[in-house]
Amino acid sequence: MSLASPSDTLFCTVDVVLLTLRDQTLHVLLHRRDREPHADAWALPGGFIHTAEDASTWDAAARVLADKTGITSPYLAQLATWSGPGRDPRGWSVSVVYYALVPAHIVPTEHDRLHLCAVAHLPELPFDHAHIVAEAVQRVRTKSVYSSLPVYLCGETFTLPELQAVYEAVLGEPINKVSFRRKVEELAMLEPVPGERQAGGAHRPAQLWRLRPEVRAAWALSLSERGLNSRG
Amino acid sequence: MSLASPSDTLFCTVDVVLLTLRDQTLHVLLHRRDREPHADAWALPGGFIHTAEDASTWDAAARVLADKTGITSPYLAQLATWSGPGRDPRGWSVSVVYYALVPAHIVPTEHDRLHLCAVAHLPELPFDHAHIVAEAVQRVRTKSVYSSLPVYLCGETFTLPELQAVYEAVLGEPINKVSFRRKVEELAMLEPVPGERQAGGAHRPAQLWRLRPEVRAAWALSLSERGLNSRG
DNA sequence: CCAATAGTGTCTCTGAGACACTATACC
DNA sequence: GGTATAGTGTCTCAGAGACACTATTGG
Numbered sequence: 001m002s003l004a005s006p007s008d009t010l011f012c013t014v015d016v017v018l019l020t021l022r023d024q025t026l027h028v029l030l031h032r033r034d035r036e037p038h039a040d041a042w043a044l045p046g047g048f049i050h051t052a053e054d055a056s057t058w059d060a061a062a063r064v065l066a067d068k069t070g071i072t073s074p075y076l077a078q079l080a081t082w083s084g085p086g087r088d089p090r091g092w093s094v095s096v097v098y099y100a101l102v103p104a105h106i107v108p109t110e111h112d113r114l115h116l117c118a119v120a121h122l123p124e125l126p127f128d129h130a131h132i133v134a135e136a137v138q139r140v141r142t143k144s145v146y147s148s149l150p151v152y153l154c155g156e157t158f159t160l161p162e163l164q165a166v167y168e169a170v171l172g173e174p175i176n177k178v179s180f181r182r183k184v185e186e187l188a189m190l191e192p193v194p195g196e197r198q199a200g201g202a203h204r205p206a207q208l209w210r211l212r213p214e215v216r217a218a219w220a221l222s223l224s225e226r227g228l229n230s231r232g
Numbered sequence: 233m234s235l236a237s238p239s240d241t242l243f244c245t246v247d248v249v250l251l252t253l254r255d256q257t258l259h260v261l262l263h264r265r266d267r268e269p270h271a272d273a274w275a276l277p278g279g280f281i282h283t284a285e286d287a288s289t290w291d292a293a294a295r296v297l298a299d300k301t302g303i304t305s306p307y308l309a310q311l312a313t314w315s316g317p318g319r320d321p322r323g324w325s326v327s328v329v330y331y332a333l334v335p336a337h338i339v340p341t342e343h344d345r346l347h348l349c350a351v352a353h354l355p356e357l358p359f360d361h362a363h364i365v366a367e368a369v370q371r372v373r374t375k376s377v378y379s380s381l382p383v384y385l386c387g388e389t390f391t392l393p394e395l396q397a398v399y400e401a402v403l404g405e406p407i408n409k410v411s412f413r414r415k416v417e418e419l420a421m422l423e424p425v426p427g428e429r430q431a432g433g434a435h436r437p438a439q440l441w442r443l444r445p446e447v448r449a450a451w452a453l454s455l456s457e458r459g460l461n462s463r464g
Numbered sequence: 465c466c467a468a469t470a471g472t473g474t475c476t477c478t479g480a481g482a483c484a485c486t487a488t489a490c491c
Numbered sequence: 492g493g494t495a496t497a498g499t500g501t502c503t504c505a506g507a508g509a510c511a512c513t514a515t516t517g518g
Contacts, residue, residue: 433517435515437515
């Protein structure tokens, strides 16, 4: 059977907003474009969907991120979809955008085509990428108020003072220590790691914590749950 | 210039989850499909993007909704995008899904190809439409907790007891009257209409309220703000 | 005056923040 | 013992719900 309205001269891509914390500030990973349009400009890593390899736009985003930056992000979620005839000079385009949160240490060393940039001091970005980054930052801030999202900005294990600093960096305001610990406890998403950690200085060491395995599992499940990964 | 990875045998559609309240229950508008696949099955109204007429997927969703149901919804927002090789038998597909909220009285009389169905008692739906509806309902419930979303399920004007009943229907639980009124007041989104309304019975009539014009304006603005409507 | 619903005043109780305290490391 | 940071006990205050009251209509 043939499509009623065959490919109406439209193309479909994915883009990834990868956010991380550096010097207590949100940074976004930019990639220098290989091709026209806007060749050699800093932009969000993105690319076409490969229908032969990708089982969803989520897969496409993960593949594009890995190909262009070498990163596999433990957290990669859909942000929204942008579209229109004018956003890309090549024609009517649809871009399904994902956002990733990673600890700074897994971002590879920057080089000529890879750059971490503070979200507050972005250069001119091509297409509508500036809007997209702004929306991603807003989403992360909003979700951080009531969820454990920022733990994905930490490494595998972390102390509560570290985690609190991460929350404060994301939200841009100080948090009450007691309230923070109460909140963490009631969310019940963390578990203590048997070991401890010495801060560099001369003081009591802090307990190490990690995300409870069920939580990571639940998050992975929520992907496949929604219709066998068809929700890309 | 040519596309690096030209249209990789993939097609892009929009679907609309139109929700309304009937008998104090959330209902979704289903449309009997005109064509294969799943011809004559009840499904979400949807269709292809027409790059010649649509300036965004938002425009496409509004057009599809108007064409198939005759409805122009005051609230139409992006839900998410579904994708994959298996969700539509015609091949690798991307569907950008929108959700609409309307008062029941603007839904046209049901006929052979148009049907309002309680979200709790959906028939078998083709594609991944059952998942999509579930996600839309969840989104509306979540947003209703902290926003004025449910006012779009009311008509132009309404009484506070009516609005409270709408909130209760959406959230599925009773709300404290005093707290509800405090909340409405602090959100500052409503204004009283000079007139009053008699309930059918013998009792004190209730004040009529409406959404403040600035709020409707702000909502319209938030569309165009994000990059000249490029966020479809 | 009665019934029925609209709308408000106020008490209580829960939860978040402020503050001060204790705990434990290195020097 | 001093200092610095981790972690906790408790007081206070603000906001949400419960309840009871007043207001206003038709009968």
